[in-house]
Every structure is written in C-alpha cells, then in structure tokens.
Amino acid sequence: MKQIIRIGMDTSKHIFQLHGVDAAEQPVLRKRLSRKQMVEFFANLPPTVIGMEACGASQYWARELSKLGHEVKLMAPQLVKPYISRNKNDGRDAEGQCEAMSRPSMRFVPVKTAEQQAALMLTGIRDGLIARRTQLSNTIRGYAAEFGLIAPKGLDKIEPLLTQIAQDESLPAMARELFAVPGREYARLQAELKQIEAKLVAWHRADALSRRLAQIPSIGPIIATRLVMKTPDPRAFRSGRHFAAWLGLTPKDHSTAGKTRLGKITRAGDEDLRRLLVAGATSVIQQVRRGRGHPSRWLVALLKRKPPKLAAVALANKVARIAWKLMATGESYDAARMNAIPAFAA
Incomplete structure (x- = not known):
C-alpha cells in the first residue's frame, strides 16, 4: 500500500467506513471497520491526517486517535455536504469527507478535552432539568385549573398551589393523592x-476567563461559562466579526449584480449561545427603557431609531465581538472604551 496522506472516516455507532488517498490524490484505502477493530487498525497505521464530521462521539474518537499519533480534523456536516456525490452511502460519505478536509478554505471544529466535555454536561443537564420542571409545572397548573384553582405566574407559586391542594378537602381524595405525585417530582427536580x-x-x-467575561454587561455566570466551554480555541476565528457570524448573529446576504440585499440573521452556529446572548441583551435593554443602569451612548442612540428586538440582536452581536476579544487577547472588559464609541456608530 502506498503512503496514505489523508483519511476520511464516516462514523456510526458500530460501523466505520474509511477512504484514504496518497500524495497523488489517488484512492489507496477503502475499508470498513467494526468498533472493536478501530483502535487496532489505527495503532498499526503510520501517523496521518484523519477527517470526520463533528457529530455524536466524534470528540471521543478525535481524542483516542490523537493519542495514537494521528492528526484529527473535525468538520461541520453542512460544510462537508457539498463534497458528497449523489446516491449517498457510507463509502461516498467517507470520500466526501476526505475531499472536504483538503480544501484550503475549510473550517474545522476544535477538539475538546475530556474535562471540557464534562463541563459541558453541566449546562446540558441543567437545560434538561429546566425543561422537565417547566413541563411538570404546566401539568400541575393544567390539572389544578380543572378544579377551579388558578395560581399566579411564577415558579415560586407552584409549591403554595400544591400545599393549597393538599389542604383543600373539597377536592376528591383521589385528586389530592394524584397531585402529590407530580408534587414530589417537582420538589426533587428543584433540589437537583x-x-x-x-x-x-x-x-x-x-475559571479566570469566565470571571472576566462576566464583567461584560448582559453576561452573567451562565453565559460566561457557556462561552468558555463551547469556544475552547477562540483564535480559530480571525476576528470578532467571524465569531458573531459563527453564532448566527449576522444578517443573511443574498446579493447579486452589485446590489446588496441583507435579510434576517442567519441563525447559524450554536443555538444555545445565540439564544442566551440575545436574552442577556434583551434584559439590558429592558433596564435601559426603565431608566436604570448606565447604558453606553451607542445603545441609547440605537434605541432611538430601532425597535427593541432589533436592538437586542445588534447588542448581542456587539457583546459577542467583545467576548471574542477578551477570550483571544486575555484582556479585561473596559467600560470606558465602550462609552467612548461615538453615538452615531452602527
């Protein structure tokens, strides 16, 4: 077999399809491996470059193959798709990944450490618990409404509602017993x-970086930790503008024949980070409209000529750029520089 310079690997839970090329870009490896054969095969293979789509378990395999001396490059699936021929199958997927990773313009996903993956579990499990708590509180409110019991808005009103139900002897005994089931589950979720x-x-x-990011207005511990966990290599982005575009906070560009047409934001990239940044920006704008806080002149001028929701996205874009700057340079947030921006700046 000729020297392999690049391997594209299509992954699944149990089957892995390989496609390798030599220096002349000719296919020299087409192989199908089971999960048990993976480590043994690559341990006996001279160090090479391996490309995979960033999907489930890809971070794990990237770390394992890196331990064997290989260089692993992860790519977003939507960037690989144009290089896959029609009549899709595992072999063509691996071939497309092998071709995509050779392109000079290809952007790669940083490989996370096991510690970074563990930290990301914190945010994922928290989101799941919040979703289940919301579902459970809505269930309790819905059943209570069938008995004419309406509680005010707010999560802090659920426990008083359950207490009221338990003490209300006008309700059927079976109903009171059944309300206790979601009540116990709700209490357990709150504790977790x-x-x-x-x-x-x-x-x-x-984390020093997370603490520095939390100095930025609209960024608190939740957003700061997400930014640190999900951006292990901020220098992978050439500028804050590219970072904001990665988050989907820039408008869609559909321009032709010299005519510029910009639409709504692309909503590409990480949905959680984008959602949190916009929520944080919305909170800041609400405080400004109530006459609280110390907003920058840029934000005050923006709110005078743009709707609040559009201003929130613009502020989220600016905050993302500032966050990238702090992550990439190690600097701390300087409120004086923000306030020094001319009021007419867009």
Whole structure:
C-alpha cells in the first residue's frame, strides 16, 4: 500500500467506513471497520491526517486517535455536504469527507478535552432539568385549573398551589393523592437543579476567563461559562466579526449584480449561545427603557431609531465581538472604551 496522506472516516455507532488517498490524490484505502477493530487498525497505521464530521462521539474518537499519533480534523456536516456525490452511502460519505478536509478554505471544529466535555454536561443537564420542571409545572397548573384553582405566574407559586391542594378537602381524595405525585417530582427536580447550579457557579468562580467575561454587561455566570466551554480555541476565528457570524448573529446576504440585499440573521452556529446572548441583551435593554443602569451612548442612540428586538440582536452581536476579544487577547472588559464609541456608530 502506498503512503496514505489523508483519511476520511464516516462514523456510526458500530460501523466505520474509511477512504484514504496518497500524495497523488489517488484512492489507496477503502475499508470498513467494526468498533472493536478501530483502535487496532489505527495503532498499526503510520501517523496521518484523519477527517470526520463533528457529530455524536466524534470528540471521543478525535481524542483516542490523537493519542495514537494521528492528526484529527473535525468538520461541520453542512460544510462537508457539498463534497458528497449523489446516491449517498457510507463509502461516498467517507470520500466526501476526505475531499472536504483538503480544501484550503475549510473550517474545522476544535477538539475538546475530556474535562471540557464534562463541563459541558453541566449546562446540558441543567437545560434538561429546566425543561422537565417547566413541563411538570404546566401539568400541575393544567390539572389544578380543572378544579377551579388558578395560581399566579411564577415558579415560586407552584409549591403554595400544591400545599393549597393538599389542604383543600373539597377536592376528591383521589385528586389530592394524584397531585402529590407530580408534587414530589417537582420538589426533587428543584433540589437537583440547585445542586447543578451550585456546581456551575463553582466552575465559573474557579475559571479566570469566565470571571472576566462576566464583567461584560448582559453576561452573567451562565453565559460566561457557556462561552468558555463551547469556544475552547477562540483564535480559530480571525476576528470578532467571524465569531458573531459563527453564532448566527449576522444578517443573511443574498446579493447579486452589485446590489446588496441583507435579510434576517442567519441563525447559524450554536443555538444555545445565540439564544442566551440575545436574552442577556434583551434584559439590558429592558433596564435601559426603565431608566436604570448606565447604558453606553451607542445603545441609547440605537434605541432611538430601532425597535427593541432589533436592538437586542445588534447588542448581542456587539457583546459577542467583545467576548471574542477578551477570550483571544486575555484582556479585561473596559467600560470606558465602550462609552467612548461615538453615538452615531452602527
């Protein structure tokens, strides 16, 4: 077999399809491996470059193959798709990945450490617990409404509602017993959420970069930790503008014949980070409209000529650029520089 310079690998839970080329870009490897054969095969293979789509378990295999001396490059699936021929199958997927990773313009996903993956579990589990708590509170409110019991808005009103139900002897005994089931589940979720959030705050306080990011207005511990966890290599982006574009906070560009047509934001990239940044920006704007805080002249001027929702996205874009700057350079947030921006700046 000729020297392999590049391998594209299509992954799944149990089957892995390989496509390798030599220096002349000729296919010299087409192989199908089981999960058990993976490590043995690559351990006996001279160090080479391996390309995979960034999908489930790709971070794990990237770390394992790197331990064997190989260079692993992860690519977003949507960037690989144009290089895959029609009549899709595992072999063509691997061939497309092998071709895509050779392109000079290809952008790669940084490989995370096991510690970074563990930290990301904190945020993922927290989101899941919040979703289940919301579902459970809506269930309790819905059943209570069938008996004419309406509680005010807010999560802090659920426990008083359950207490009221337990003490209301006008309700059928079976109903009171059944309300106790989601009540116990709700209490358990609340306790688990407090534990997870305590660990998240502890992680935030122990990380210097996360603490520096939290100095930016509209960024708190939750957003700061997400930024650190999900951007292990900020220098992979050439500028804050590219970072904001990666988050989908830039308008869609559909221009032709010298005519510029910009639409709504692309909503590409990481949905959680984009959602949190926009939510944080919305909170800042609400405070400004109520006459609170110390907003920059740029934001005050923007709110005078743009709707609040559009201003929130613009502020989220600016915050993303500032966050990238702090992550890439190691600097701290300087409020004076933000306020020095001319009021007419866009």
